[in-house]
Amino acid sequence: MSKKKKMHLAQFLVHGPTYHSLAMWRHPQSDITQDKWSKPALYQHIARTCERGKFDMVFFADLNYISDTFRGSLEPALRYAVQAPEHDPVPLLSWMGAVTSHIGLGATFSVSHQHPFYLARLWATIDHLTGGRAAWNVVTSINHNQASNYGQEREATDMRYEKADEFIAVCQKLWNSWDADAVVMDRENAVFVDAAKVRRIDYEGRFYKSRGPLNVTRSPQNGPAILQAGTSPKGKKLAAKYADAIFAIQPRPEDAAAYRADIRSRMDANGRDPDCCKILFGMQPIIGSSEAEAREKQEFHNSLVPLDGGMAILSAHLDFDLSALSLDDAMATRDEPELQRMQTRFRKPSGESMTLREVAQRHGQSVGLPQFVGTPNSIADQMEAFIDIAGGDGFMLSPIYCPGAIEEFVDLVVPELQRRNLFRTDYSGVTQRDHLLQDD
Numbered sequence: 001m002s003k004k005k006k007m008h009l010a011q012f013l014v015h016g017p018t019y020h021s022l023a024m025w026r027h028p029q030s031d032i033t034q035d036k037w038s039k040p041a042l043y044q045h046i047a048r049t050c051e052r053g054k055f056d057m058v059f060f061a062d063l064n065y066i067s068d069t070f071r072g073s074l075e076p077a078l079r080y081a082v083q084a085p086e087h088d089p090v091p092l093l094s095w096m097g098a099v100t101s102h103i104g105l106g107a108t109f110s111v112s113h114q115h116p117f118y119l120a121r122l123w124a125t126i127d128h129l130t131g132g133r134a135a136w137n138v139v140t141s142i143n144h145n146q147a148s149n150y151g152q153e154r155e156a157t158d159m160r161y162e163k164a165d166e167f168i169a170v171c172q173k174l175w176n177s178w179d180a181d182a183v184v185m186d187r188e189n190a191v192f193v194d195a196a197k198v199r200r201i202d203y204e205g206r207f208y209k210s211r212g213p214l215n216v217t218r219s220p221q222n223g224p225a226i227l228q229a230g231t232s233p234k235g236k237k238l239a240a241k242y243a244d245a246i247f248a249i250q251p252r253p254e255d256a257a258a259y260r261a262d263i264r265s266r267m268d269a270n271g272r273d274p275d276c277c278k279i280l281f282g283m284q285p286i287i288g289s290s291e292a293e294a295r296e297k298q299e300f301h302n303s304l305v306p307l308d309g310g311m312a313i314l315s316a317h318l319d320f321d322l323s324a325l326s327l328d329d330a331m332a333t334r335d336e337p338e339l340q341r342m343q344t345r346f347r348k349p350s351g352e353s354m355t356l357r358e359v360a361q362r363h364g365q366s367v368g369l370p371q372f373v374g375t376p377n378s379i380a381d382q383m384e385a386f387i388d389i390a391g392g393d394g395f396m397l398s399p400i401y402c403p404g405a406i407e408e409f410v411d412l413v414v415p416e417l418q419r420r421n422l423f424r425t426d427y428s429g430v431t432q433r434d435h436l437l438q439d440d
């Protein structure tokens with residue numbers, strides 16, 4: 001049998017009291033009091049823990065709104081902590097970088113409300129501060145709450161991604177406006193920067209203008225690693241063009257395989273080596289010392305998720321008020337345009353449609369990530385089996401309580417994956433891109 005490629009692992013986080021499980025803040029094993037979830041010490045501990053586990057990265061999802069989509073009210077989102085409150089994650093990357101030396105540090109930043117110059121400057125700075133470990137999840141915003149917070153209208157998918165494409169291209173021009181050897185710091189001849197090695201970009205496009213140059217020197221990775229998580233054809237096109245890694249939620253391994261094959265063929269068509277972009281599938285590990293204990297933990301965790309909370313977070317992510325539908329409606333056969341972008345999250349392993357009640361409950365538990373439940377050995381089996389069908393490349397993990405569930409994965413499952421030669425025992429490089437390209 002041919003040797004398997006090693007997996008890649010990312011830890012999914014949010015700068016708030018609920019990550020992807022609405023049970024998290026209520027769970028007795030979570031250590032996330034008000035004082036803790038909003039302060040750097042927790043995230044520094046998580047970064048150190050994941051670095052001990054040799055993860056590729058820790059990564060923050062982010063939104064810029066409190067949702068009123070469900071029933072037209074802010075109350076469910078506030079009451080059930082539906083990604084609310086959510087503090088800005090980018091400042092945390094510096095705190096986490098200060099206590100670690102290798103692990104990648106990623107965050108989401110939407111391109112829908114800012115100018116490319118600001119984000120090119122911000123991410124080049126983070127890349128400098130962390131010694132080349134920055135990763136930027138380039139998202140476009142689909143939610144009317146977020147658009148309203150910036151005094152804008154929600155944009156159609158095609159427009160969102162045409163702007164995003166130009167946005168990244170402008171950022172790349174700004175990152176390239178400095179040569180790597182521009183800073184000479186010749187004290188004797190009073191030359192700090194060799195001006196011939198820094199250029200304006202004089203960019204005038206369809207959506208953006210920027211003169212440049214950037215006022216930040218070339219960073220270790222020449223800008224951050226680029227992450228993407230689009231699911232529409234336009235989103236996948238953007239990812240195939242620019243991304244170093246893609247996050248995807250595909251609960252069924254057959255759908256994961258189709259998604260991965262689609263991205264890889266798009267990359268091939270663009271003249272990019274498909275192995276240069278890693279596709280990480282979301283999953284929520286629930287670890288027990290026996291299968292029965294793990295099942296009990298799963299049942300208890302899931303019982304802490306209020307159905308209305310699940311309806312609120314699903315409505316927010318679809319930007320569609322689900323209160324008008326019946327809880328017994330089959331979700332995979334509905335034809336509303338807003339309900340099409342999560343189609344693969346609406347089906348059971350058998351392929352049969354889930355009801356709204358089932359989809360909302362799972363969304364509240366894990367935003368649709370499948371739960372991998374069992375002993376460390378059985379979870380490693382499930383991961384291996386999933387990747388065997390999907391074809392690669394790894395997982396992003398979302399905890400059921402914090403930080404304990406992250407520690408358990410690192411201490412119990414990582415050694416089992418390493419024993420099977422399915423995960424690295426050490427980093428071979430230092431930058432975020434180094435880790436994503438390390439396959440053996």
Ligand SMILES: Cc1cc2nc3c(=O)[nH]c(=O)nc-3n(C[C@H](O)[C@H](O)[C@H](O)COP(=O)(O)O)c2cc1C
Pocket residue numbers: 060061062063108110138139140141142157229230231232233234235236247248249282341
């Ligand atoms: C795993 C995953 C993580 C995502 N994280 C975020 C996020 O943190 N912030 C955000 O605004 N959108 C996030 N999204 C939404 C995507 O960027 C995208 O808008 C969504 O999947 C719909 O796809 P489309 O934009 O191609 O229509 C995420 C999507 C996925 C699948």
